[in-house]
Amino acid sequence: MTDTIDTTETARQERLLRSPSVLGYADVRSVRAGEAITFFVSSADGADFDARLVRLKSPAIGPIGPAFREVAVDAPLDGSHAGVHQPIHIGSYAHVAGPLPVERALSLSALVFPTLLEPSARTIAEVRSASGARLVLRSSIDSLAADLIDSDVVVATAALPGLTERAWTEVTVSLDLDAGTVSVHTHQFSAVGHLPLADRGVSAAFDASILAFAGASLTFAASLCDDGSHHLPSTCFNGKLESPRLARSAGGAAVASWDFSLDIPSAHIRDTGDLGLHGVLVNMPTRGTRGAGWTGDHLTWMVDPAGYAAIHFHDTDLADAAWSPTFTYDVPADLPSGCYALRLQPSDDSTPEFYVPFFVRPAVGAPTADIAFVAPTTTYAAYANMHLRVTAQFNELAHGRLTVLDSTDFLLLRMPELGKSTYDVHRDGSPVIYSSMNRPVTNFRPTGRMYKLCLDLMIIDWLDAMGYEFDIVSDDDIDLEGVSALAPYRVLVTASHPEYISRHQLDAFEAHLEGGGRLMYLGGNGFYSAAEIPPDRRDVVEVRRPGQDNLWRVNHAEAATSTSGLPSGMWRNIGRSENALTGVGFITQGFDACTFYERSEASRDERVSWIFDGLAPDAVIGDFGILQGGAAGYEIDRHDVTKGSPPHSVVVASSSGHSNLYDLMVSSILDTLPDAKRTRDPIRADMVFFETGHEGAVFSVGSIAWAGSLSHHGYDNSVSTVTKNVLDRFAQATPFAAPERA
Amino acid sequence: MAASLDADAAHLLGTWAAAAVGPVEEQPVEQLRNSGLINAQVTGEPAPMHQVVDLHVAGEAGPDVPVRVYRPSEGELPVVVYAHGGGWTLLSIDAADTLCRQIAVDAQCVVVSVGYRLAPEHPFPAAFDDVWAVTAWVADGGLGWRPTRLAVAGDSAGGNLAAGVALESRDTGRFTVDLQLLLYPATDIDLQTPSMLTLGPEPRFRLTPGAMVWFWSNYLGDLDTSVHTTDQRAVPAAATTLSGVAAAIVVTPGFDPLKDDGKRYAEQLAAAGVHVELVEPETLPHGFGMMLGAVPAARSALADVTTRVRRAMHPRPAIADEFRRTPFGRHSAELQLVLHEMRSEPIAGKPFLFISETNQEWVLGRYSDDVPPVPVVDWSTRFTDLESAEWHVFKLRWKAMFGEDLGDD
Known part of the structure; x- marks a missing residue:
């Protein structure tokens, strides 16, 4: 030991603590090959900055999973630029x-x-x-x-x-x-x-x-x-x-x-x-x-x-940072569909990098695959710049863990003008209802907390590692184009947490299934909340939460969105339960520990047993993973026919042994009962399969953590095997026969 | 592969062997007691104490017993009654001074070192009775408080005495012993154990079969005729059962002819359902507790032992222990209540973890009480796993809520 200050280490620490000083956003989250995307960049103090276009093939999650693969893509915008400081004027x-x-x-x-x-x-x-x-x-x-x-x-x-x-x-x-x-x-x-x-x-x-x-x-x-x-x-x-x-x-x-x-x-x-x-x-x-x-x-x-x-x-309303365009990228017509990002850094590397992700889908009429990964851009928007996780007193309590932050998260403390998410409230206590992606967004990135994009990239990484050809289509596209955005694809693979769904999107998913499509719902708490995208403000989502007893509730009298005047809230409360689409519905969340699945007796039937081909008959599924050691957890969904799960749907596996935090969520409904924390409701994630009757089928895992287990042991594991079995079968044209009526 | 004898210990034992006039059993007792082999250089620097007092405690049936009371800090700490080694024949409170201080300071206990009567002038049960009397006195509040937890401890012959007191307290119910710390103890009269057969013949290890017979005989009389060899107070291994006796920490160094004696006793304790921690410092000899000055490895071995004593004497509340084992996942209702309280702290001052290396290293941070809060990161407190981070913060919050230190581990 010496008293000498390690200047390299001190410099590293100081840099890490500085929030990114070059920030940006794009005019869209999804762009077709052959079309253009415009970026807006601000550099603190007008310092020069480096821009680089990269393809994100995996998230940056350190030594616990696959290596971070951000593949440089040659683009005219690459290189050093003179920086301009662009302020944000918040307040409506x-x-x-x-x-x-x-x-x-x-x-x-x-x-x-x-x-x-x-x-x-x-x-x-x-x-x-x-x-x-x-x-x-x-x-x-x-x-x-x-x-x-x-x-x-x-x-x-x-x-x-x-x-x-x-x-x-x-x-x-x-x-x-x-x-x-x-x-x-x-x-x-x-x-x-x-x-x-x-x-x-x-x-x-x-x-x-x-x-x-x-x-x-x-x-x-x-x-x-x-x-x-x-x-x-x-x-x-x-x-x-x-x-x-x-x-x-x-x-x-x-x-x-x-x-x-x-x-x-x-x-x-x-x-x-x-x-x-x-x-x-x-x-x-x-x-x-x-x-x-x-x-x-x-x-x-x-x-x-x-x-x-x-x-x-409100003085904290913000729809759009309204910066001047910095550069436009003409997406080459042959650029493969995928997740890309503009990576920004000050030229002197004095602060951490900032990512502006976006998705590229094939040119019109040129789909390249039978499989589409659906990028949940509506959900990303609802969560954009979520202060809750950074500043809420109860965040640690709800997560059962210390809050983990980096200096990009600190931006929300250091730059209130970045605005809030639909998980936040204005200073007068009223909920934030509109959230725009046309501003620097701190939690839409391949780094930081393994949640949303950072976790969804694990699914993209898996598809890539397993050699699947797939396109990416985003919520934004589906909202705008309806089922025609999905029509080229036999199989839709969802993200880990496609929570927010607009009417147009939900209609399109249903129409896709009715047209013979197949759906792999590889997430939890999906298709849960109604969101609206204003036609003239496609960067914005409107979310209202009537009747929910939480911070962000709106009065039932204000449940109709300003975008459409139609009801908002949980789809199940509007009579369009997610159970009907996916076979499972959200029940609870925990965030402190994850568990695994065990097969049901019903899974032995040959109608579904193929899902587990290659696994030992008594193998448990997903007792490993980068998200708290298991494939079942974070936010979980349960099969429930009374809530709309198709009567012929089959629970093929379920989890158990979740922590008490998962209990609390369910019991909050019953908290006027004595000992309400001891819910008798089963707390489990259900893995469900059913045929649609239109030659297609649906497979759901009902757990956000599933994505975190795919890469385990070099992608050779029970979660990967199950996912592959289903995807391989779903990708075949062979129709799924509707089961005989009992 | 067997470990080799620690070099410093080998050097010390070599010096002693060179200075030896002949087998111990052939020396006059007074000459042995005055040999000066266990000197300050060998026993090492005595740790400073809050208070050290020499007292006399009324004997069980005999004269008053001299004791030395070591208090590492103020307060009504748990108490360890300590019996020194020396084959019931040799050594003293002074010889064990550094060792007792170290136990006191490391385990955060008051240590009461007993100057029991020595054999052969005072044969069994004199030594036992003196340790018993002092333990009873402590248990009754002789120090001014009734200890919440009480241990009996000793090295070598002192381990024999401690084990005997533990057994007798179980059977008489006179007081409760919570822990017995047996450092390389003599628990049985058995000259045929593997360690005795291999190490006993080497004079430098100082416990030849001849020496052992001499020590035992000084204490119990002629071993062939002594009626005490079946008395558990004299020969703990002779106890009808070990079931229900105090939890034990048994330390058996690798170069100790008594190693397999102590180890067997530990195994029998475990078989009887007693919680036992067996510590085996492989490279050290019998008597290493007296060698803290001359043998650095003896210090680290002792530190391992005293950490265990501290944990045993300052047991974590069950819910803290539960959190240490399972920071994430299903918790008891009691732990949930405490966690809910801890985690409901206001944002001002609330801890968080700052990512230093993604999923590899985290740094403790806190929010300031500004509005909006300013994140402040303490680079001197870093963690390489989230469990350690949770435990660190839990301990800080526990201290703040209950004023209680949960210890370093």
Whole structure:
């Protein structure tokens, strides 16, 4: 031992602790060979960076599994680039470019429902004249005030006591340059649960000679400054706004009136007045949310738009980093289908690398295989920048393990502007409903926690190692193109955790099976939650979790998505249980320890015994693996005919011996019962097979950890054997006969 | 392949053999007691103690018994009653001073070293009675507290005495012994064990058949006529059964003519259902506990032994032990409750693991109490497996929750 500091080691440690400084994202997650993908890159301090296109053939999981195979792909973008720092402006707002038809006087009113009042003032609305004079209506815990500002000097302030949090108040701000007055009036709506409050009003006088308000624009829920190329929002408001109206004078007739119940799926707000002063929404505030006119009689804005005429703004909304494009990659027409990534690093290698993965599928009409791996891009989006795992007090408790992090995870602590996932809540406690992939995403990568892409690459690695020809098709493609995206393929192989499924995707999977296709569901907690991809925002998923007793629940009244107005939540609660598609349904999760499968008596029948060909009759399946030592665990699914599993489906193997963490999840439903932690429900993953009756079949393992066992012992193991037996049979054209009815 | 004798031990034994005037049984007892062979250089540097006190304890039937009480730290620690070796004939509290201090500090126990009466002036049961009396005194709270856990220990002849006290306490119920630590003990009068047949004839190992007969006879009288050879207090191996006696740590070095004696006793204890840890430092000779200064390997062998004593005397609460065995997976309800409490810590200050080498090395980190929290990584605390990391954090949290140190292992 010496006291000498090992400078190499110290430098290594310091570099590891630094979060990646070159970040990026792409405009799409899936691109066809022969088409283009555009990348957006930001480099801290504008430092030079190196870009490299790589094909990801396996994940970077260290010595416990296959070596990391990132194969360089020659691309014009490879090499060093001059870096540009591109900031992210988080916080949603509405903007009406105008010009507003006002000059010397105006009156603006809106219904306001603050959800987070703080000492610092937040902007409810801002009118900005062409000359830069501003009328700002701001709200803090102490006051509701209107500032008249000219050349950044506050000319006059009219202030009232603060609004009541979570009460609807009609707020009117009026300005009269001729009279030299600015005033604010409030009328809080009477509602059970709030003390009655008398109407209030206040005026302030000023010398008007220096002011004019021609050519004005209007912003709701933020103040905007303009850096020449971007609007930069600040002091973003947390709360709902509804029915803003603009008049040329206090008490005058409205010249513009924005009805937020119109065009709810869109990013536009519509002025119902003659002038058509429509506006845009930036960073996707929540639409389809209950407004002041809510009655409780209807559960979707499609039926009762007037009840949903509010928009909920948050200072942590982010739809799109909105960076300038850095380069576009024209995917060669002969580039093989696969998982690829743009790898970014500062040229001086001072921080760890950052990956921007994407999937390449064959050119139209040129599928190269009978097998398709379905990349769960909708699920990746729902989880994008999940703060929960990094910052939630209960993460360790739920996982039964210390939280394991690297400096890419630290980005979520160091750059709040990266935004949140649908597993997070806004600062006012409301759930994050929209999640975009058009921003740097810390948990969509081949490194870090073995979950989602990092684990799914184990399936891709296995397919490759076993010599299968396969294409990759993504959720995004299926949502857009329907079953035609799947039609070229006889066998669909899923990822380890295809949890989020849109209507279009679910329809396509069902149509695929009805068309004779085969499905290998090699995961757990799949096909579970409804998600929607807004047609005009294909980088975004919308997820609402009505009725779930967790952090992110939405009220049943807001279960209809703003994308479609259709129900959201667990598919089983919408009558489309995952059991029907896969034969199994999610029951619980644990994350602390995994177990293995044992064959059922029913598996001896020749209808299914071929699944285990090559294994000893009493062999257990998957008592090994890189995910906590077993193939059964993490999140698991069980066969249950009462929940929709096909009556003719066969449980061929099941796991047992799961830890108490798996108990807790199930028992949470029953936690008003004494000793609820001792559930009597069987906790197990079921491996299930059934014929579809359309010449195809379905095979499901009901466990996320399955993927982690495929590579064990040089791919020569019981999990690999079972998977291969099924895939080989599924890939044959030979029809599966429907079983005789008993 | 048999290990060879530790070089330092060989050197020491060679020095002693060269200085020997003749077989031990042919020397006058007083001359042997004053030989000066077991000196400070050989026994080694005495560990500092919180407190060392010489006392006298009332004897069972005879005179007061001198004892030396070693306290490694404040507090009402578990207690080890120690009987030194020397064939019931030789040596003293002083000879075992360094050894007793080491046991005290390493095992975090109070050690009470017994200056029992020596044979042949004071034959059986004098030595036994003195150790018994001191053990009873300790058990009754003579030190000022009734120990939560009590061990009897000794080396060589002292191991014989300790084993006898353990047996007798089982049968009389006078007090409860939780652990017997038997360092290269004499438990049986058997000159035909393999180790005695192979090592006994070598004078440098100092326990020739002739010496053994002399030692036993000093204690029990003529072995052919002695009525004590079937008394378990004198010859523990003579006990009708070993069932129900205290858990044992039996140490049998490789170069000890008594090795197979002690080993057989350990096996018989195990066969009787007693929890036994058998420690076999292969390269060391009989009496290595007296050689901590001259033989470095004796120190490390003793450290292994004292670690076991500490674990036995400071048993982990069952749920901590359960977590150590099974950090991930199914847990008892009691452990679940503690884990839920531990893992529900607020984010501020909460530990996490930072990936240093993917799935290979992790570093302990903590969240600061800033908002948002700042991750702080302590590069001096690294783990190469997640189980060790969980155990490390569990111990920290246990200490914070219950104030109790769960030990290093």
